[in-house]
Amino acid sequence: MDSYKVAWHGHYVTWMEVGRNDLAGRFGLNAEQIAAAGYLAPVVTLELQYKRPARFDEELRVMTSVRRTRTATLEFVCTVFGADGAVCAEGKTVHVLTDRNGTLQYRLPPAIETRLEELMAYLEI
Secondary structure, three states, rough: OOOOOOOOOOHHHHHHHHHHHHHOOOOOOOOOOOOHHOEEEEEEEEEEEOOOOOEEOOEEEEEEEEEOOOOOOEEEEEEEEOOOOEEEEEEEEEOOOOEEOOEOOOOOEEEEEEEHHHHHHHHOO
């Protein structure tokens, strides 16, 4: 809680990360699983729009999805809902794919692409 008696703005990034890791991990796409496949997926874009403050002790719901891209990136979109169902924040993270040496991948590696397709099928995208 901050001096305005609402959740500190930086917590929203953490909540987005929790949602992303929960969803991605189900399909072998969290950071550890991508690294085990020989790749890294650093964040290159973080966007976040605050819609209404989350209150201290308010139970929140985080909804995470992915967007299809034309490049070797993973794009996760996230919405944080308050206890009343109102949107508290919306945002996205974009992750590039590199090998372990940091070489940018211009196409999704087959192992990552297969996992991403399974995730998208699950989400019906």
